[in-house]
Amino acid sequence: MASKLPLRMMPGFPMASPRPWSMRAFSTCRRSTLPLPIASRPSSLVSRPLIQRSFRRSYADAPQAQLSPEPKPKKRFRFFLWTWRLTYLSVLAGLGYVTYQIYEGRNPKEQLEPDPNKKTLVILGTGWGSVSLLKNLDTENYNVVVVSPRNYFLFTPLLPSCTTGTIEHRSIMEPIRNILRHKKAKVKYYEAECTKIDYQKRIVYAKDDSEIKGDTMETEIPFDLLVVGVGAENATFGIPGVREHACFLKEVGDAQKIRKQIMDCVETATFKDQSPEEIKRLLHMVVVGGGPTGVEFAGELQDFFMEDLQKWVPQIKDDFHVTLVEALPNVLPMFSKQLIEYTESSFKEEHIQIRTKTMVKNVTDKYIEAQVQNPDGSKVLEKIPYGLLVWATGNALRPVVKDLMSQIPAQAKARRGLEVNEYLVVNGTENIWAVGDCAVANYAPTAQVAAQEGTFLARLFNTMAKTDAIEAELRDLSGKQATANPDQRKVILEEINERQRQLRRIKQIGPFSYSHQGSLAYIGAEKAVADVSWFSGNIASGGTMTYLFWKSAYLSMCFSTRNRILVFFDWAKAKFFGRDVSRE
């Protein structure tokens, strides 16, 4: 009789119990110390009647209490369960978001045609200032024209990592065409250098400086509004030999040149019958300038040597040296005292030599001549031989900026760049704005400042366009009001009042104010230093945790999802496989 009943209705069979061949039954039996039924083995090879028979047998022998439904998981287990659920839901949501970002990035929408009746806004440069302006600008309000010899945006904070191959340069470049193609209205881009700005005639002169030339190489671009974001060039202070013999570190080409020269020095030093002095010279890597560029590069270079070069070319082990030369009494002058000391002691541990109070005066192809200040204050001239020389002594004005300054009487006293007012308007002009390293607004020439200035200008231009549109509507409404009957006039008056209220709200745009988020710098050996603003104070920290913070901060700041993924994989690649020591 009992054997004819369906298994679920047999006495002693738990109603809410899972199927006997499920994993849950398997664990229930294990907990209840019952002999493990054959059927509960998660094997499809066991036949169904056999499962049923053996299961019936084992449950029939079991006391009732042991067969009761599984108790609910305790509170703390429920917590872990929910944490796990939340984690995988977040991972799924994150993956969905990244997939959407990639899809959106690869599939730009149709764009509006520019309206010839609108004002022409010319933007010079595709660096931090100009790109952050473009990113936030409503391009349908203007005819936007971008002129820059570089058809990509470069994430400069990670450029020192490209010199040793920790990061590939393409991972930190974002094509300007991608950026512009995602704007609502079309933007014209000319890959050219602006050679002159005639601020009175409102014309920009542009020259195609690329290797491939068409039948037009120079052109004139008229503007109503102009934004100058051409950055700065490398300062050499007129020191002889610098341009001829040193490498700079500002552009992708510079990083590639450095990477090639490091390997060239190493391979030449290991050439047959090289004299010991020549080996020492070739393997002496000298970095001039103890600002963040010089410090970060020196740290990256020493990492490359410690982690890769000495492993693959062991014969250079005793002769490879990195020296950082700085004219001032200490490196990283913009960081707090404790971080300066931390960096200096960290460099000592990493065997990077720091030569402070050493000012380079002359550069030849094989050595630099530097004026060294002794502890007693006396000065001596010293020759320091080098194989690779990297020059990182800060910024100087570009010729086009110097030329514009010379045309504007109000800029006669300016020395470090275009002086601007609190709305970033170039002093002495009405329709020219300047952002980033070419502007002097009492802030340090950093990406942070340039990006915030660009965002501010976008807000200003968007507001100006809205204001123009509302003012045109107001003129229109006033005209209509004159010929309207009393009822219509009442309605029009209400509309005029509403537009005036809107105008007042929009016009309330305050002047530019910079919010300093802090300074970060990598110092090698997986350590970084950070001076981070915290409420009204400042937190100074250095070490490996700061390095992780540095990494996550720069990863999140990369321009696009594509950049973020590429940088992440470059880091992983360098960690697992090491850096590539081939020359190219």
Ligand code: FAD
């Ligand atoms: P840039 O970004 O230099 O852009 C200038 C643009 O103008 C370029 O597209 C250029 O091609 C174009 N251009 C040049 N000449 C002309 C011309 N005649 N006509 C038209 N276009 C022209 N800052 C930080 O805050 N944090 C960091 O970690 C950091 N790390 C750095 C690391 C390195 C190696 C370097 C070199 C700089 C670093 N900086 C950092 C500083 C930061 O990169 C600059 O302050 C920032 O790039 C300035 O932005 P910008 O828009 O003024 O100029």
Ligand code: NAD
């Ligand atoms: P810098 O102006 O900050 O430092 C240049 C250093 O070179 C100075 O300390 C100067 O004393 C030294 N110097 C000048 N002439 C010399 C000579 N003849 N001999 C020896 N030393 C000499 O330049 P940088 O490091 O290229 O930085 C430029 C700008 O970019 C700065 O505003 C900097 O803050 C910013 N930046 C920031 C970061 C970061 O935040 N991690 C990284 C790189 C650059």
